[in-house]
Amino acid sequence: MIIQSARHPLGSWKAVLRRAQQQQQFLLRTMATATTTTITNTSIPPPPPPSSKPKSGWVKSKKVKFHVIKSTVPGKPIRTAFAVYPRGHSARAINPEALKTFHAQQIKRLDKTGARTALFSKANPDAAKPGDVLQVTTNRGGEPFAGVCLSIRRAGVDTAILLRNQLTKIGVEMWYKVYSPTVTGIEIIWRRPKRARRARLTYMRKPKHDMGNVDHLVEAWRRTRNVFTSGKGAKAGQHLGRPGKHAKGKRGR
Known part of the structure; x- marks a missing residue:
């Protein structure tokens, strides 16, 4: 490309110099990326050791069980290509809902006998x-x-x-x-x-x-x-001033 552009008149030398600068910048970029990748690869720290407790709810087992199909030859089962992992813990059981827990605490505090809840x-x-x-x-x-x-x-x-x-x-x-x-x-x-x-x-x-x-x-x-x-009706009658036996005797006198 540089040779073809050099055959043109002198006015095309600017384009030649511009293309040369572009090629020089491209070479510098490729060299920089190559050096940086090698440096970063050497500076990667080793991976941390696996923790005993899993962060998520899945259960980590050392031995993975594979699905086995019974064969006609005794003692030689056929192992399939997919593995069977144990069932993990429920996310709801590990992290219960905070709002339901708060409501349960408040109801237990306000309704100690449980009569309002049952009503x-x-x-x-x-x-x-x-x-x-x-x-x-x-x-x-x-x-x-x-x-x-x-x-x-x-x-x-x-x-x-x-x-x-x-x-x-x-x-x-x-x-x-x-x-x-x-x-x-x-x-x-x-x-x-x-x-x-x-x-x-x-x-x-x-x-x-x-x-x-x-x-x-x-x-x-x-x-x-x-x-x-029992007993509340008579007390209410006396309180309201209704005449009883003693009141009738006084009136008769």
Whole structure:
């Protein structure tokens, strides 16, 4: 290429010199890479010795077993080309989920008896279900709130229930967290006679399916509880000022 370009007039000497510089730079690069590769190869440290404990979940075994096929000749099995390695440990067993562990710790701390967990557990046949009327008592003061359970949001320690009731002919909905320290009690007032086919009964917000006020169910539940409780009915009557035997004698006098 240099000889062919030299036959042209003097104006082509610039191209000749440019090509010569390019070839010189190419030779320098190749020489530099060759020297650097030899240096780096000599400076590679030896590999570290294999550790006894594997970093990953796979089990390292010294002897690898091969799949064997029985042959017609006794004592001479045929070894196939693929090896059979032992089953490794599960990644979930080695590294459990941190969020589930945290939820389990918080539930154990907030629900020591396990009554709240059993009240909303799917494995419990007597657990509260959507459509039942529940009453929640809090330590913030005021009367307990009772309403129809529209949905149960199961989210570990953040498990919550949505209750709906009518106050002064206005629909009111309240979210309550089951494991909250402010919630002192959750009671089942009335059970739905037939199991609901949905997990969220949002259709009960419509006037056609709305149960309305559930105070009459709460009053009936309180009456039955007072009847089956021994001694509380008489004490309540004396506290309210209802006339007893002694009161009738005083009035007769």
